[in-house]
Amino acid sequence: MSTSARYIRTERPRPGIARVVLARAQTRNAQSPELLKELDAAFMDAVRDAEVSVIVLAADGPDFSSGHDLRAPMELDGEPIATMHARSDQGGIDGHFAFECEAFLGLSLRWRDIPKPTIAQVQGRVIAGGLMVAWPMDLIVASEDASFSDPVAAFGVNGVEYFAHVFEVGVRKAREMLYTGMAVSAHEARELGMVNHVVPPDELESFTLDLAARIAARPQFGLRLSKMSINQQLDAMGQRQSFEAALSLHNLGHAQNMLAHGTVVHPEGAAVIREEAKHHTAERE
Secondary structure (H helix, E strand, C coil): CCCCCCCEEEEEEECCEEEEEECCHHHCCCECHHHHHHHHHHHHHHHHCCCCCEEEEEECCCCCECCECCCCCCCCCCCCCCCCCCCCCCCHHHHHHHHHHHHHHHHHHHHHCCCCCEEEEECCEEECHHHHHHCCCCEEEEECCCEEECCHHHHCCCCCCCCCHHHHHCHHHHHHHHHHCCEEEHHHHHHHCCCCEEECHHHHHHHHHHHHHHHHCCCHHHHHHHHHHHHHHHHHCCHHHHHHHHHHHHHHHHHHHHHHHCCCCCCCHHHHHHHHHHHHHHHHC
């Protein structure tokens, strides 16, 4: 990976394991387009490295990710990576749709299909766009203080662009998450099947690395075939098509906001989400 990366750090904590770290703790690892491109580059470096069998995605600071950085420009420099039509510089809703096809759904699907096992090592809050980088990983190990939420219906859209809620938590809980913006705790996420393991905060790193080492001891090709088989079954169930349909509705919401408010998100949404976050923090304390 380029040594000029600003927001991503790559480590080799044990033989056979690459750890890619979101290193923007000062913004609670809010995702700018630059961060997403750096994250993809780090993943691809780990994929190309024949000595790497397992990739761990971790994050600096108290929270895994606070979601999209709404202050960052919604555009990507250079050629598209995950799509062929990402002309996000053409303006209007068509340009914004192209940007989200590339930067959000396109990259997330690309990471879902990484041909090596991946593990998300999660602490603190995973909000909206944070799900976009955690959910594509094969396994999730969560600290006891972790929580998962998608409150962006307050922005006048259906939910995060990688719309995996039903696959991750089931129909009823998905509705409740989206309708109320409620956060799902780490323990409830494990009960729902979204999280593999919940561990004390001081054991999160060591437990995740031990799990990665167990996986890395198996033949890489066998692991790749297992992963491909599961992803193919998800696609046979309509996962990829459902993502694409949901992204279209997501951008219908953006178009309505532009027509009604002159901005892609409802102007009252940020205040609603901040107030809910304060309430959630008070409940945890």
